Amino acid sequence: MESPYAIEMLHITKKFPGIIANDDITLQLKKGEIHALLGENGAGKSTLMSVLFGLYQAEEGEIRKDGKPVKINNPNDANDLGIGMVHQHFKLVECFTVLDNIILGVEPNKHGFLQKQEAREKVMALSDKYGLHVNPDALIEDITVGMQQRTEILKMLYRDNEILIFDEPTAVLTPQEIEELMQIMKNLAAEGKSILFISHKLAEIMAVADRCSVLRKGKYIGTVETKNTTMEQLSAMMVGRNVNFHVEKGPCKPGEVILDVEDMSVASKVHKNDAVKHVSFKVRKGEIVCIAGIDGNGQTELVYGLSGLEPLKTGSIRFKGQDITHASIRKRNTSGISHIPEDRHKHGLVLDYSLEYNMVLQRYFEERFTSKAGFLKRAPIREYAERLIEEYDVRSGQGPITPARAMSGGNQQKAIIAREIDKEPDLLIAVQPTRGLDVGAIEFIHKQLIAQRDAGKAVLLVSLELDEVMDVPDRILVMYEGEIVGELDPKTTTQEELGLYMAGAKRDEVKA
């Protein structure tokens, strides 16, 4: 009997040092269905897809195509099996035409000469059949994001792929484009293609998918038929109900407004739509405000705008009553803003510098560390670093002279936190401060944030971790597609409700 499944991944287990990325995960994709794969960041979706594409080899489990076990050792094997993927960030050559991009790598040729006419006919036929409406002669850099994505889809179809994987395809699209994409996906499925749709947007999953498999923290939670489920149910499956630990904190006593953001927009680096769209909010003394949301909804760019790493497209920022919209980064840093960056290796540390040099990264230019002639004062730097190491319990092999590169992630983060908090800022911006850290370090960092709040400072926390979002802040602002779609009180809201806002299934008109 013929197998009803186009591709099956059975009991896949993939371990990395210290973490099980995929723990006995089973995913069965039926022929001609649209199957959603749902999960938070770090749930193991990417790892699972990397296993399917042969980028990683699973320790346990097997992959079957049409019921027969197959071995996928590299992406070429996956390609030969008819598996194709539209990546979140398109893999297109900007200065080539649509047609050139589609045939790239599989150019039809006779004796080494391109036979484009043949290719053009095939592309146009496919385009008409599935309603993709592309202009084969347009340059990629001139066309819309939606059309670029359709070019990616055509790339898969041109290669006669039967199994199509869409990796968060709607993240970069406008609502109209999403609408079109949904229709295209349905057309493809109707023509017998099998589609795997990776997403964490519940509304889209409900609208387009036949079935949905859910992963959480590397584990397989279950597969449900979308017509028999609700968004609330899916949300609960995605985030889970069990809260691991609780943060002790007293009542919040908010004071005057420290940060006042109005109508802020920031351009995106990866697509043409703005990453942050006309956002307004305030942060007061003595409160922790959390920007919650799924990764890639504009949080990173929002912080870049606040810290001065990226210019604003529209709007203004007032800090302690002063307009700092156009102030330099140094000016912001010295006037009372501290910033614990999202990526400690990219922004937070100079990895080849010693711990002590990293400790003074934000204040090496102060008189206590630099003489009038411009020489660094080594002894005060050493003393200062030693004090911070002591106070914040930063552990390292050789103390102040340890290269930052040689330190563990948790201690690198502690060093950054020590440096930023010791500046005694009026506003502390902490972006995913506990990412990748163990429970002990997380607890320490949460305590520090709350201590700052209790000392009357304003804290802006950006987090992707639902537990953190529920436990640490006094107010939650949910970001979705570059906008603030809800303001929640962590004391009265539930994770399920939060999940609905984060996935765009629910939104309020939020007043600034």
Added chain:
Amino acid sequence: MKKNLLKNPAVQSLIASLLCIFLGLLIGYIVLLFINPAGAWDSIVEVVKNFMHSPRPERQLRSLGTTLVRTAPLLMCALSVLFAYKVGLFNIGVAGQYVAGVCAALYAALAWGWGWLPCMLFALAAGAVLGTLVGLLKAYCNVNEVISGIMLNWITLYTTNMLLSKVKEVASPYTLHLTSNAPQALLPTLGLGRFFSDNQYVTIAVPLAILFAIGVNIVLDRTRFGYELKATGNNRNAAKYCGMAEKRNIILTLVIAGALAGLGGSMLYLTDLEQWSVTATSVPGMGFNGIAATFLGGLNPIGTIFASYFIQHITDGGTNVDLTMYCAQISDLISAIIIYLCGFVLFIKQSMNKRIAKNEELRLQKARLAAEEGGTK
């Protein structure tokens, strides 16, 4: 746990540099074998011997002095490259900045009759101006410093030829001798020549270049400016995050790099050891050799002193190759091969690190396996 000596970066640099030198000599030797096996060994020995070529000690000393005279400008060029490299910039324009220094120094000396100090400062300024141009283009228009540097090299070369044509000898393409035409511009020797069998070309340029190397080391290691430069070079994003003025630092770095190279130009030509040929159709190798010296010196100003000397040593040694057996270009070819291999220091260091990491990984794996087996038994 036993400390792995090979993991020490300084030791690594030293080993990698020595390995490069050895490989360069080996390949040079093989090339000579192909051309004419009879004289290959003798020739490569000549290259390594350089000033020891002559059997007479006083001749040896004299020729050592000449090598030192040429080492000084090379060191300045190497420092220029090194300084820019610490900020993540590749100053290939060093060759042109060096020529600009030569041009400014000779023109000021011969046409205007300036003294040696103003000539030197003028050379420094000329190099700095070129550096500024590259820096401004890089900082404000994001023009790659390699492209603008190479283009400026040619512009500078022909401008120099044009200007120096006004102060050349009537019968030859060479500029006038300073000794007879502008003795006021000769660099003071402070009697240094006495140590090298009265080699009058050994001047303050030699100790001055070494002082500059030490100075660069201090600036990079001890000052706020050096702290910012290295932070920018190591992690541009972190430098931006903590508010360092990136544009200003890029421009300032290239100004200083240009100034060092320009000064280097005056350090050679104000000794009168060489005269500039206004028919030159290529930029002198001094600047490019500076790039090799930087890498051979392990990107360390002090290491660069020795690397510069070594490169000049074999370049001069190359001229002693027996020309009855090989054509005249052979000396340049051999030194070019060795210098080329010198650029591989970073590559060798990387593969060394990879090997060490791999070995450790294997050892850990074995230990784990052994532990697991022990556990099951």
